């Protein structure tokens with residue numbers, strides 16, 4: 001394998017900060033793919049023509065998106081599998097069996113590896129339980145979140161991703177609820193046998209979407225002590241407010257000074273839920289340059305963008321990463 005294992009890279013090269021890619025779902029939308037459906041950005045991969053027809057328009061769009069993120073300086077990129085849980089796929093597409101689902105995931109991962117080449121790192125992207133019921137930005141997991149069987153929900157995706165050598169890291173993204181965080185962190189190496197990270201969905205006031213403070217998040221990790229899965233590599237925040245994100249990451253760093261962090265906020269635009277459009281953020285307080293500088297000061301080892309960030313954002317991020325490392 002051309003790549004140094006990520007776990008080793010983080011230890012051997014303590015100053016290294018990896019540039020992540022940007023918001024793939026929204027970027028596919030920018031490029032003309034209609035993603036408004038229950039499996040969101042998974043949609044291009046569901047049609048058989050994506051796989052059988054090398055000249056399919058969607059296939060070209062996905063390839064070009066990866067190329068543009070690479071050209072902008074991304075060193076670690078994600079599979080487009082945020083809303084690709086077995087539950088979401090089997091309830092909303094013609095793919096109904098575990099075998100067909102397994103085939104879908106393997107095809108997506110291997111295609112993504114082909115797009116990015118052997119030198120770059122590939123993350124198997126896993127959206128939260130809340131993504132299939134659209135509550136990753138409220139954290140409202142109903143009256144009994146402690147009784148949700150998170151393991152059952154994630155298992156088919158994990159079983160596939162654990163086995164695929166093309167993936168370097170698994171990424172649980174936009175986790176808004178403390179019970180889900182606890183569940184993921186309770187799984188040992190037999191369930192999570194690859195390095196993984198957890199990206200938290202954090203309110204702009206600096207608490208997890210369900211109201212848990214960053215100290216409360218830190219306590220879960222501290223309480224696990226050395227019982228924690230050794231594959232747990234990084235904790236961080238994603239799809240959070242651009243303006244508030246440096247302060248939020250700093251509070252996570254204060255609570256967990258020895259945990260490597262990652263940050264990939266959204267673009268700073270604001271989603272108007274009534275008009276269903278993104279509005280420019282007129283009080284954009286920061287530039288990527290200042291945000292990245294602060295992230296690095298707070299222990300970030302992977303930095304990129306989430307929803308509505310495009311290759312031009314990744315270029316600004318990679319320029320700033322070079323400047324500050």
Ligand SMILES: [Zn+2]
Pocket residue numbers: 023238239266306307
């Ligand atoms: Zn996002």
